[in-house]
Amino acid sequence: MNIQPAERMNHIKPSVIRQFAEAALKQGLISFANGNPSPVTFPVEYMKRFYQEALETGDNKLFTYGAVLGYPPLVEALKKRLAAKYGFDFEQNDLFIVSGGTQAVDLVSKIWLEKGDGVIVEEPSYSSCYNIFHAYEAELLGVGINESGIDTEAVEEMLKTHPEVKLIYTISSFQNPTGYTAVADTRKKLYELACRYDKIILEDDPYTELRFAGESVDPVKSLDTEGRVFYTSSLSKVICPSFRLGYLVADKRFRQYLNVCKQVTDIHSNTLAQYVAWGIMTKTDYEEHLNRAREEYRKRVALVTETLKKNMHPSCRISAPEGGLFMMLFMPDCVDAVEFTWKGIERGVVCVPGSGFLIDGNAPSHSIRMCYSTAPIEDVARGAEIIGKLTWDMIEGKD
Amino acid sequence: MNIQPAERMNHIKPSVIRQFAEAALKQGLISFANGNPSPVTFPVEYMKRFYQEALETGDNKLFTYGAVLGYPPLVEALKKRLAAKYGFDFEQNDLFIVSGGTQAVDLVSKIWLEKGDGVIVEEPSYSSCYNIFHAYEAELLGVGINESGIDTEAVEEMLKTHPEVKLIYTISSFQNPTGYTAVADTRKKLYELACRYDKIILEDDPYTELRFAGESVDPVKSLDTEGRVFYTSSLSKVICPSFRLGYLVADKRFRQYLNVCKQVTDIHSNTLAQYVAWGIMTKTDYEEHLNRAREEYRKRVALVTETLKKNMHPSCRISAPEGGLFMMLFMPDCVDAVEFTWKGIERGVVCVPGSGFLIDGNAPSHSIRMCYSTAPIEDVARGAEIIGKLTWDMIEGKD
Numbered sequence: 001m002n003i004q005p006a007e008r009m010n011h012i013k014p015s016v017i018r019q020f021a022e023a024a025l026k027q028g029l030i031s032f033a034n035g036n037p038s039p040v041t042f043p044v045e046y047m048k049r050f051y052q053e054a055l056e057t058g059d060n061k062l063f064t065y066g067a068v069l070g071y072p073p074l075v076e077a078l079k080k081r082l083a084a085k086y087g088f089d090f091e092q093n094d095l096f097i098v099s100g101g102t103q104a105v106d107l108v109s110k111i112w113l114e115k116g117d118g119v120i121v122e123e124p125s126y127s128s129c130y131n132i133f134h135a136y137e138a139e140l141l142g143v144g145i146n147e148s149g150i151d152t153e154a155v156e157e158m159l160k161t162h163p164e165v166k167l168i169y170t171i172s173s174f175q176n177p178t179g180y181t182a183v184a185d186t187r188k189k190l191y192e193l194a195c196r197y198d199k200i201i202l203e204d205d206p207y208t209e210l211r212f213a214g215e216s217v218d219p220v221k222s223l224d225t226e227g228r229v230f231y232t233s234s235l236s237k238v239i240c241p242s243f244r245l246g247y248l249v250a251d252k253r254f255r256q257y258l259n260v261c262k263q264v265t266d267i268h269s270n271t272l273a274q275y276v277a278w279g280i281m282t283k284t285d286y287e288e289h290l291n292r293a294r295e296e297y298r299k300r301v302a303l304v305t306e307t308l309k310k311n312m313h314p315s316c317r318i319s320a321p322e323g324g325l326f327m328m329l330f331m332p333d334c335v336d337a338v339e340f341t342w343k344g345i346e347r348g349v350v351c352v353p354g355s356g357f358l359i360d361g362n363a364p365s366h367s368i369r370m371c372y373s374t375a376p377i378e379d380v381a382r383g384a385e386i387i388g389k390l391t392w393d394m395i396e397g398k399d
Numbered sequence: 400m401n402i403q404p405a406e407r408m409n410h411i412k413p414s415v416i417r418q419f420a421e422a423a424l425k426q427g428l429i430s431f432a433n434g435n436p437s438p439v440t441f442p443v444e445y446m447k448r449f450y451q452e453a454l455e456t457g458d459n460k461l462f463t464y465g466a467v468l469g470y471p472p473l474v475e476a477l478k479k480r481l482a483a484k485y486g487f488d489f490e491q492n493d494l495f496i497v498s499g500g501t502q503a504v505d506l507v508s509k510i511w512l513e514k515g516d517g518v519i520v521e522e523p524s525y526s527s528c529y530n531i532f533h534a535y536e537a538e539l540l541g542v543g544i545n546e547s548g549i550d551t552e553a554v555e556e557m558l559k560t561h562p563e564v565k566l567i568y569t570i571s572s573f574q575n576p577t578g579y580t581a582v583a584d585t586r587k588k589l590y591e592l593a594c595r596y597d598k599i600i601l602e603d604d605p606y607t608e609l610r611f612a613g614e615s616v617d618p619v620k621s622l623d624t625e626g627r628v629f630y631t632s633s634l635s636k637v638i639c640p641s642f643r644l645g646y647l648v649a650d651k652r653f654r655q656y657l658n659v660c661k662q663v664t665d666i667h668s669n670t671l672a673q674y675v676a677w678g679i680m681t682k683t684d685y686e687e688h689l690n691r692a693r694e695e696y697r698k699r700v701a702l703v704t705e706t707l708k709k710n711m712h713p714s715c716r717i718s719a720p721e722g723g724l725f726m727m728l729f730m731p732d733c734v735d736a737v738e739f740t741w742k743g744i745e746r747g748v749v750c751v752p753g754s755g756f757l758i759d760g761n762a763p764s765h766s767i768r769m770c771y772s773t774a775p776i777e778d779v780a781r782g783a784e785i786i787g788k789l790t791w792d793m794i795e796g797k798d
Contacts, residue, residue, distance in 0.1 A: 001597060001599075001625055001626065001627050002597055003511070003565060003597060003598075003599060003627075005510050005511055005656060006509070006510065006511055006512055006513040006516075006535070007513055008509070008513070009510060009656060012659050012660075012663060013659065014655065014658065014659050014662070015659075015662055018467075018662070034464075036463045036464055037463070039459040039462065039463060042459070042462045042463075044454060044457060044462070047454055048451070048454045048455075051450040051451075051454065051671075052447070052450075052451070055443055055446055055447045055450065056447075058443060060438040060441070062641060063438065063441045063443070063639040063640070063641050064435045064436070064438060064441075064639065064640050064641060065433075065435055065635075065640045065641070066640075066641055068417075099498060099643075099665040099669075100665050100666055102662075102663070102664070102665055102666050103664065103665045106663065106664055106665075110405070110407070110534065111404050111405065111408060112402070112404055112405055113405055114405040114406055114407070117405075128662060128663060128666075131659070131662070131663045132663045135509065135660075135663050136405070166402060198400060198401055198402065199402070200400075200402060226400055227400065228400050236464075240462040240463065241462070241463050241464045241465075242461060242462050242463060242464070242465055242669065242670035242671060243669060243671075244498075244665055244666070244667070244668065244669050256413065257404060257408060259413065260411050260412065260413050260414075260530070261411075261534075263413070263414060263417070263501075263527060263530070264411060264501070264505065264527060264530045264531045264534050265501070265502065265505055265664070266498040266499050266501055266502045266505075266643055266665065267499055267501050267527075267643070268643070269643065270641065270642060270643050270669040270672055271641035272450075272641060272642075272672070273669055273671070273672075
């Protein structure tokens with residue numbers, strides 16, 4: 001057979017993160033690689049209750065083909081929550097259930113992106129989304145990110161020089177991989193730039209419910225009077241990933257596009273999982289469930305931070321996330337992150353090198369992402385200590 | 400905001416079928432429109448048992464991110480079944496779990512299709528797949544289908560004149576909408592043509608397990624020594640649609656492509672549903688479960704066929720499916736299918752006009768699809784009688 005795959009296949013690459021994550025699982029290492037929520041946060045008892053409840057109803061609507069937009073009670077519950085929490089305007093916007101936040105990014109890309117379009121991304125950022133944009137043959141344009149969020153000056157510079165930009169992708173809270181959160185002023189500037197230059201913002205916000213410190217900041221979508229912000233979040237981090245459920249908030253004038261794109265992708269998302277998510281959100285003390293998860297991550301960040309500060313080389317620096325699953329360890333330029341990662345694996349700990357989050361995955365990097373959520377708590381401090389000591393050995397040339 | 404959607408959005412259209420199906424639901428009509436399996440076939444008791452079993456295991460692998468390829472025990476169970484039933488070679492092929500057969504068609508299209516590529520489709524056929532191919536900006540080339548399956552002479556003619564064809568899409572058994580099944584000789588010819596002209600076959604086979612009469616015919620994939628047939632089927636018709644589970648069998652040399660395409664689409668499919676499907680397939684008398692479903696459809700086809708034969712105008716003809724969910728009523732050219740469908744709705748029965756399954760959805764057609772699976776059994780004969788009488792009134796000009 002001598003048939004060439006579509007051109008897009010030249011642009012998408014297997015996830016580096018998954019490679020390290022899978023390596024970690026196989027070899028029984030302490031894993032800071034897997035970007036998974038902590039298993040102790042999975043509401044298994046609630047899941048038992050609501051799966052049983054769903055199946056007892058005998059309601060065929062839960063078993064046959066369902067609404068493309070999502071199971072209506074779950075849609076309503078999420079709208080109510082987002083309207084109360086962030087003031088989202090559901091006179092103006094729809095909320096769709098999607099099969100995980102990844103699918104939301106895919107659907108928005110499917111509607112808008114084609115060859116020659118530019119997408120501004122934070123760099124480093126979640127590389128699977130780079131892949132999604134590449135699958136639609138868009139060009140990625142990286143801008144920096146720091147403690148205040150996306151570098152809006154760099155965004156403006158990019159907008160001035162790259163008229164082909166159509167979309168700006170931002171993980172506004174507890175960013176993957178840095179753990180950084182955009183401050184209110186950054187969000188406002190970003191939205192103003194999108195308006196001034198007539199661009200779309202895709203705000204990916206899967207970690208926002210996991211804030212364990214500091215003050216909540218409203219999403220960019222809260223500022224959106226023009227319907228140019230597509231907002232997505234996920235139930236993977238607050239219920240469980242294997243449900244494959246997320247949601248997308250978009251101006252109503254795009255309903256027909258989203259509807260048909262979802263139809264040609266997977267028709268709709270798993271209905272029983274939607275029922276269970278609705279049950280957990282509306283018939284339990286959901287805030288208490290979230291608080292347990294937040295407390296778990298707060299404890300873990302404190303442990304890693306304290307251990308690293310005690311053990312790492314003074315030329316290193318770590319991000320100080322106020323929520324989410326990720327932090328980053330920044331090392332001096334003499335340390336190559338990939339080499340560091342392999343040394344770490346030799347010593348029993350696996351992280352993901354920062355290069356895995358760059359547009360050019362082979363570019364040099366000097367940072368590693370540490371996901372503190374997955375490893376058994378008793379391994380977390382030990383793992384952080386190993387990483388801390390490794391910075392000394394690498395920087396002082398002892399390894 | 401003055402941003403244009405991607406060019407592909409000009410090519411994909413909302414499903415006509417869903418429009419009629421949703422109309423039917425809203426107005427409480429007798430529905431021959433919904434292409435859904437019969438609710439009486441949903442194994443709700445088994446679902447209770449295996450959801451509970453899954454949740455009792457407390458196995459975090461069922462809750463956190465799972466394997467892109469699918470839940471390994473389900474993958475193995477399906478491989479075993481397909482190897483035994485059709486002789487599929489899993490030394491040479493992979494089996495992937497996907498989020499419904501629709502997603503399999505999307506993934507195969509994502510790998511292979513781009514602007515300018517041609518796709519040969521049966522016409523009429525499942526219009527959602529037309530939409531998927533259009534989303535990748537492929538050109539559709541329709542060939543006829545009859546009692547023996549796809550018209551292979553028309554396929555060859557098309558291949559001779561359209562070198563841009565890359566892929567041939569076929570629903571080989573109990574085709575949607577006609578109910579026709581390709582005979583063994585058609586399958587052999589189709590595969591030979593694909594080899595001779597170096598094309599890909601995408602064989603969509605979601606109804607095959609629902610054979611209630613006649614002899615089983617091996618899929619085209621069974622003939623595939625060159626790895627050019629992508630085979631997909633679904634659990635929607637044999638377990639339930641709301642699980643959103645299907646599978647894709649493809650030559651191992653495409654594993655990396657499928658893996659990365661699934662990652663950038665929804666990462667993996669709902670794991671608990673995969674566990675439950677595995678439980679039903681391996682720990683119950685699955686064949687007995689399938690036999691109950693087959694018997695249900697056999698009974699319904701007999702009822703519709705008998706009633707139509709008694710009541711319809713002698714110039715009409717119906718297909719005689721040996722399995723699946725669909726049959727078609729073919730009327731003389733003087734009857735417009737869309738008009739007929741609206742008259743049917745006035746009389747309390749909703750079908751889908753044949754034009755909904757043509758590449759040009761506005762082209763004239765003189766047939767309607769009747770899905771006999773969904774309506775309560777006591778309504779089926781009454782609905783068929785109304786349809787039968789309507790043919791008289793339309794043809795004799797009384798309505």
